[in-house]
Amino acid sequence: MKTRIAIATAMILTLVVVLTLRYQAQRNLRTENEALREQLTAMEFLADENTRLSNILAQAARPAVLPNPDTSELARLRAEVARLRGENAELRAARSKGDNHKPPAELATEIAQHKLRFAEALLHDTEERFKAGIGSQADLDRARLARDLMEAEVRHDPKQALRLKYELAENRFQALDTGLRSTARFTPSPGTHEEFDRARYARDLALAEMNENRREASRIKLEAADASLKYVADRFTRGNASQRDYLEAKLAREIATSEHAHQLRVGAAQ
Numbered sequence: 001m002k003t004r005i006a007i008a009t010a011m012i013l014t015l016v017v018v019l020t021l022r023y024q025a026q027r028n029l030r031t032e033n034e035a036l037r038e039q040l041t042a043m044e045f046l047a048d049e050n051t052r053l054s055n056i057l058a059q060a061a062r063p064a065v066l067p068n069p070d071t072s073e074l075a076r077l078r079a080e081v082a083r084l085r086g087e088n089a090e091l092r093a094a095r096s097k098g099d100n101h102k103p104p105a106e107l108a109t110e111i112a113q114h115k116l117r118f119a120e121a122l123l124h125d126t127e128e129r130f131k132a133g134i135g136s137q138a139d140l141d142r143a144r145l146a147r148d149l150m151e152a153e154v155r156h157d158p159k160q161a162l163r164l165k166y167e168l169a170e171n172r173f174q175a176l177d178t179g180l181r182s183t184a185r186f187t188p189s190p191g192t193h194e195e196f197d198r199a200r201y202a203r204d205l206a207l208a209e210m211n212e213n214r215r216e217a218s219r220i221k222l223e224a225a226d227a228s229l230k231y232v233a234d235r236f237t238r239g240n241a242s243q244r245d246y247l248e249a250k251l252a253r254e255i256a257t258s259e260h261a262h263q264l265r266v267g268a269a270q
Contacts (some may be wrong), residue, residue, distance in 0.1 A: 043138050109154070116150035123147045142171050166206035173203040194231045201227070218260040225249075225256035 028129035126143040129135030145168040152161040176199045182194065201224035208217040232249040 071253070077225040085093040112150065116147070116154050119143070119147040119150040138171070138175055142168065142175075145171060160211040162206070166203070166210045169199070169203040169206040173199040194228075195225050197231075198224070215263045218263040222253075222260045225253040229253045 123143040123146070126135055126140050130137070130140045145164055149161060149164040149168055152164055176196050180196055199222055205217055205220045205224070208214075208220055229249040229252070232241050232245050236243070236246045
């Protein structure tokens, strides 16, 4: 009898150890996956921001944009355009190859420094446009917030970065909301509502992250991923999106579903 109890106890202890090790392995894998997704997201943001900024600078380099442009300034802008496009091509090539050999901390610092340089260049261009009377105060405010946000990330000041991220997201949402209301009498352009929804979810997510509400943040991510999948599926049906776009949106929704379920389990266990 005692032998049976000892054997049963040993089996239970073994099962507990196995389950504990499996849980720790899953948790470590989830942490690594989240870190990798953050790196890829940051690299994608940098590549997209790089393209957008190079296009802005390209427009600024045209003689018709600014009255009586200075030749040296045009040369500087054209050189900046060439440099940004070159870096953009290198960044996309590295991302396509899955270049993740650098330590996460080093990669995050490098990305933050790149983003800061682009934000400073964008702010300079926005200030020039504002002085020339072809830029709005709202554009200038957003450019300054973006620069301040990048500076906070470079300083590794997460609280300040989260606050500025929320202010920037709120500023962009209000700008889109105002624009959408002003054109309510007319037929909105394709993608207007999708862009508005993305800005709304980004604003709500930034607020949840600033308040350190992980459960709410995961819920918003899931809603945003679900909405994005519906938009992409609609475009895919009409032939305006590729199968890869659809599959990526579907995968993003599945990841968001898994993350939200995890946060619900964590909340239930507390």
